[in-house]
Amino acid sequence: MQAAREKRLEFERQALVHTDSLFGAAYRLTRNPRDAEDLVQDALLRAYRFWDSYQQDSNCKAWLLRIVTNTFINEYQRKKRSREVLDAAAAEQESTDGVLVQASASDRQSPEKVLLERSVSDDVQRALESLPDDFRTAVVLCDVQGLSYKEIADIMATPVGTVMSRLFRGRKLLATALKDFARSEGYVRETTTTKPDEKPLDFEKYRAARGREGSR
Amino acid sequence: MSLCESIESLAMAYLDDELVSEERRELETHLVACSSCREVVDRERSDLSLVRAALVPPPAPDLFKARLAKALDEEARLAQRAQRLRPLALIGRYILPGAATVAAVAAIAVFVLVRPPATSQTGAVASEVVRQQKRSLPLEVQGASTGPWLRQHFAPVEPPQFAEPGIRLEGARLTVVAGHEAAQLKYMVSIGRETFGLTAMVIEGLRGTELTGGQAIKVGERTLYVHDADGRPAVTYVDEFGMTYVFASDRLPAQQLLELVVSSDLIGRAQQAR
Numbered sequence A: 001m002q003a004a005r006e007k008r009l010e011f012e013r014q015a016l017v018h019t020d021s022l023f024g025a026a027y028r029l030t031r032n033p034r035d036a037e038d039l040v041q042d043a044l045l046r047a048y049r050f051w052d053s054y055q056q057d058s059n060c061k062a063w064l065l066r067i068v069t070n071t072f073i074n075e076y077q078r079k080k081r082s083r084e085v086l087d088a089a090a091a092e093q094e095s096t097d098g099v100l101v102q103a104s105a106s107d108r109q110s111p112e113k114v115l116l117e118r119s120v121s122d123d124v125q126r127a128l129e130s131l132p133d134d135f136r137t138a139v140v141l142c143d144v145q146g147l148s149y150k151e152i153a154d155i156m157a158t159p160v161g162t163v164m165s166r167l168f169r170g171r172k173l174l175a176t177a178l179k180d181f182a183r184s185e186g187y188v189r190e191t192t193t194t195k196p197d198e199k200p201l202d203f204e205k206y207r208a209a210r211g212r213e214g215s216r
Numbered sequence B: 001m002s003l004c005e006s007i008e009s010l011a012m013a014y015l016d017d018e019l020v021s022e023e024r025r026e027l028e029t030h031l032v033a034c035s036s037c038r039e040v041v042d043r044e045r046s047d048l049s050l051v052r053a054a055l056v057p058p059p060a061p062d063l064f065k066a067r068l069a070k071a072l073d074e075e076a077r078l079a080q081r082a083q084r085l086r087p088l089a090l091i092g093r094y095i096l097p098g099a100a101t102v103a104a105v106a107a108i109a110v111f112v113l114v115r116p117p118a119t120s121q122t123g124a125v126a127s128e129v130v131r132q133q134k135r136s137l138p139l140e141v142q143g144a145s146t147g148p149w150l151r152q153h154f155a156p157v158e159p160p161q162f163a164e165p166g167i168r169l170e171g172a173r174l175t176v177v178a179g180h181e182a183a184q185l186k187y188m189v190s191i192g193r194e195t196f197g198l199t200a201m202v203i204e205g206l207r208g209t210e211l212t213g214g215q216a217i218k219v220g221e222r223t224l225y226v227h228d229a230d231g232r233p234a235v236t237y238v239d240e241f242g243m244t245y246v247f248a249s250d251r252l253p254a255q256q257l258l259e260l261v262v263s264s265d266l267i268g269r270a271q272q273a274r
């Protein structure tokens, strides 16, 4: 009984302190506060069940982010693949009726929730919407969570080069979309649109070339 | 390869502080001399701050944190109870033939956890599975191609296999259970002259709260739930990827259905994955 109590306290000290961070990541990944809450709760309950297998000396936040990311990818991407038609219909509905339609359909609706949804920056969520999940995940882990390329590569189980190109293109698309929205609403007047760069990243070639010169 | 050619990706790694000190110094020296590269770095810097500023998320709502704490308390309470209970004499009561199974099950400690009386939302999922099991709807795929079909049309999962020799996978169909996508796997069980159906419903995206109600059974590290859906038993198992498996049968009582599930390779997979 004592052990269970200690486990709960230890989990609180090491894992629950990251709740805001995890919610932030989940919020940008799912683009919706309700899904973000469900995602974080699922991930933390899972983390609690597997707490015994967590290595105490490793980075707890990265471990939790891995669980959040994997849960997101497993549940959301699979669903998306098999529900493309439904999704398209829902997206259309949402774009015509606005987010509040969804909120009023929710049985867990509360004034805070509606307020939160109304204050969500639509531009950012719309811009995120346009990114493929892999690009969005890389950008969220880097620019919302401040993880290094290597840490992101570990979480997404891809090489660092892939992380870099997802990050590069993801940010380009986001920046372009954000500027377009701003321009269309008259916030920004300049017109230096940067087209998303489609050529492969040459960073690794650059490093390899330098490596041959014996400088690393 | 000249530095100017790689400037876009170099600028990104530079601004993310991912360059080693030598690379950084070389780039900074170059930037002093090369105005076009300088422009690229400036543009990338302003794009990056635009993106980062836009992405700053709100903190987790307090109401959510309170709900989360409650869910964890519940989880902790259940785990704690499971630890206090003694192993149940489940083993050795097989009606089904197969000595190998008995040995396999004996290797796993089985605990029974008596839960408080079922709550209001008892087994909506389990009832739905039992109902669909009774209705024998047409299968979309049959026989050996069921596994590949399942992976192509549903999710990357393997149909559970049973150690009992008399259980054959008939086929599968896609369906919906309590609003979640699901695949119904149908098995034919033959014992002596008796033949009857068994369903393994694979459901994705179920939330923990949708599985409340039922008796928790601790098997090794994992927990199964035995539900009573209007007098019909169902056994639920959630794997570590969050995929839910609900088993139901026309003929088997709860105890035997549970033993069958425990003997399946689902539990074995979980033990091996550790």
Ligand SMILES: [Zn+2]
Pocket (backbone or CB within 6 Å): B003, B004, B007, B030, B034, B035, B036, B037, B038
């Ligand atoms: Zn240059």
